Amino acid sequence: xxxxxxxxxxxxxxxxxxxxxxxxxxxxxxxxxxxxxxxxxxxxxxxxxxxxxxxxxxxxxxxxxxxxxxxxxxxxxxxxxxxxxxxxxxxxxxxxxxxxxxxxxxxxxxxxxxx
Amino acid sequence: xxxxxxxxxxxxxxxxxxxxxxxxxxxxxxxxxxxxxxxxxxxxxxxxxxxxxxxxxxxxxxxxxxxxxxxxxxxxxxxxxxxxxxxxxxxxxxxxxxxxxxxxxxxxxxxxxx
Numbered sequence: 533x534x535x536x537x538x539x540x541x542x543x544x545x546x547x548x549x550x551x552x553x554x555x556x557x558x559x560x561x562x563x564x565x566x567x568x569x570x571x572x573x574x575x576x577x578x579x580x581x582x583x584x585x586x587x588x589x590x591x592x593x594x595x596x597x598x599x600x601x602x603x604x605x606x607x608x609x610x611x612x613x614x615x616x617x618x619x620x621x622x623x624x625x626x627x628x629x630x631x632x633x634x635x636x637x638x639x640x641x642x643x644x645x646x647x
Numbered sequence: 648x649x650x651x652x653x654x655x656x657x658x659x660x661x662x663x664x665x666x667x668x669x670x671x672x673x674x675x676x677x678x679x680x681x682x683x684x685x686x687x688x689x690x691x692x693x694x695x696x697x698x699x700x701x702x703x704x705x706x707x708x709x710x711x712x713x714x715x716x717x718x719x720x721x722x723x724x725x726x727x728x729x730x731x732x733x734x735x736x737x738x739x740x741x742x743x744x745x746x747x748x749x750x751x752x753x754x755x756x757x758x759x760x761x
Contacts, residue, residue: 639688
């Protein structure tokens with residue numbers, strides 16, 4: 533099993549540009565989570581999906597952020613327009629739903645730098 | 648509102664000794680706790696968990712203790728090894744709807760030196 537795959541690993545963009553982060557969850561997992569890690573706020577949950585349906589997006593900071601999961605094997609997190617304060621490491625994670633014995637499996641993250 | 652707190656940003660331990668990482672929480676409704684370990688440039692990986700119906704859970708060199716009255720948990724690593732050097736996050740599910748809507752502490756960076 534390749535684990536959760538995120539791309540790109542690093543993204544550098546200019547303020548105002550659109551940024552799209554991609555995630556492929558572990559096959560068979562039906563829950564997908566987007567987390568963001570910053571120095572100020574640590575690891576925080578942005579949004580999560582169950583069976584491709586967004587369940588809770590209360591952590592999405594602004595309307596500039598949007599996430600989709602068109603099928604069970606792919607999700608995107610889009611920031612449009614991007615701002616320097618969006619600079620962070622964005623993690624995607626997957627798991628089986630409501631299963632104590634199936635903890636989150638994280639990808640290696642996308643380090644986003646907005647200049 | 649920091650519901651899960653790790654007040655020690657770093658810890659340095661000699662190889663072979665015990666490492667104790669601490670975590671405090673404020674929400675008495677939390678019923679499950681997890682520890683994740685994170686190496687640089689990688690995502691966090693699950694280490695060990697404990698349900699609130701227990702006060703101890705052990706897995707090899709790792710033991711988590713839970714003191715519900717004090718709203719405190721700790722992770723013990725015995726013996727510590729250089730490969731344990733990483734950032735350790737304490738986490739708890741933040742509400743109904745599944746055990747993976749996690750609130751994470753700020754993390755403690757453990758350095759195990761020879």
